[in-house]
Amino acid sequence: MENQKRRDQGLAYRVDEKVLAELQRCRRLLQQLNQTDWGDFQALARITEQLLGKANGAVLTPPFYCDYGTHIEIGRHFYANFNCTMLDVAPIKIGNNCLLGPNVSLFTAGHPLHPLPRTAGLEYGKPITLGDNVWIGGNSVICPGVRIGSNTVVGAGSVVLRDLPPNVVAAGNPCRVIRPITEADRETLCKEEKIDKEAWEWVTQCSRKKNTDCR
Numbered sequence: 001m002e003n004q005k006r007r008d009q010g011l012a013y014r015v016d017e018k019v020l021a022e023l024q025r026c027r028r029l030l031q032q033l034n035q036t037d038w039g040d041f042q043a044l045a046r047i048t049e050q051l052l053g054k055a056n057g058a059v060l061t062p063p064f065y066c067d068y069g070t071h072i073e074i075g076r077h078f079y080a081n082f083n084c085t086m087l088d089v090a091p092i093k094i095g096n097n098c099l100l101g102p103n104v105s106l107f108t109a110g111h112p113l114h115p116l117p118r119t120a121g122l123e124y125g126k127p128i129t130l131g132d133n134v135w136i137g138g139n140s141v142i143c144p145g146v147r148i149g150s151n152t153v154v155g156a157g158s159v160v161l162r163d164l165p166p167n168v169v170a171a172g173n174p175c176r177v178i179r180p181i182t183e184a185d186r187e188t189l190c191k192e193e194k195i196d197k198e199a200w201e202w203v204t205q206c207s208r209k210k211n212t213d214c215r
Helices: 003-008 017-035 041-051 115-119 197-208
Strands: 064-066 072-074 084-087 092-094 105-107 128-130 168-171 176-180 188-190
Touching: 003 017, 017 041, 017 064
Parallel strands: 064 084, 072 092, 084 105, 092 128
Antiparallel strands: 168 176
């Protein structure tokens, strides 16, 4: 079986000429993206569309890094802050209205623990999935095979090794659920600070449209 097919089926694979060609294509596009005028949002958007398997208007703040790009599928209203890394050996699927803080890393790639198969050049990838409305705090790492449920918030500096359910706040290394997100959080900005009246009017205008795609 070809290494590309082995990789895409989640099996152990090695980097050969065909895999290397895919990596080269991605790196050339990344070079364009990261060397483009960071204030030229239209040019950045065009390159992002070429880079990703499904961009859907995604905003990637340079510098951004990935392995292939074509294994990344992103929903509507996605934003990644500075220095995001997505090692997309396996598929990375991200829902609508998701936010990634600075220095967030999503790693689908892995290597065997024992040195014998590792030094033989074996690699593998396990998919990562984020539901809708997920917010990942800065300097967090999402490890291979992890699924994060919709509406969940991951605190800054977390290392997520296992799946997280929807509608929770989670944080830590290793990351764990801290508490559920409840109606008490509805009008809260930060800790116990309330959202001011003018900003809340934007929220109510959005809710009248019966969706959260209001940016």
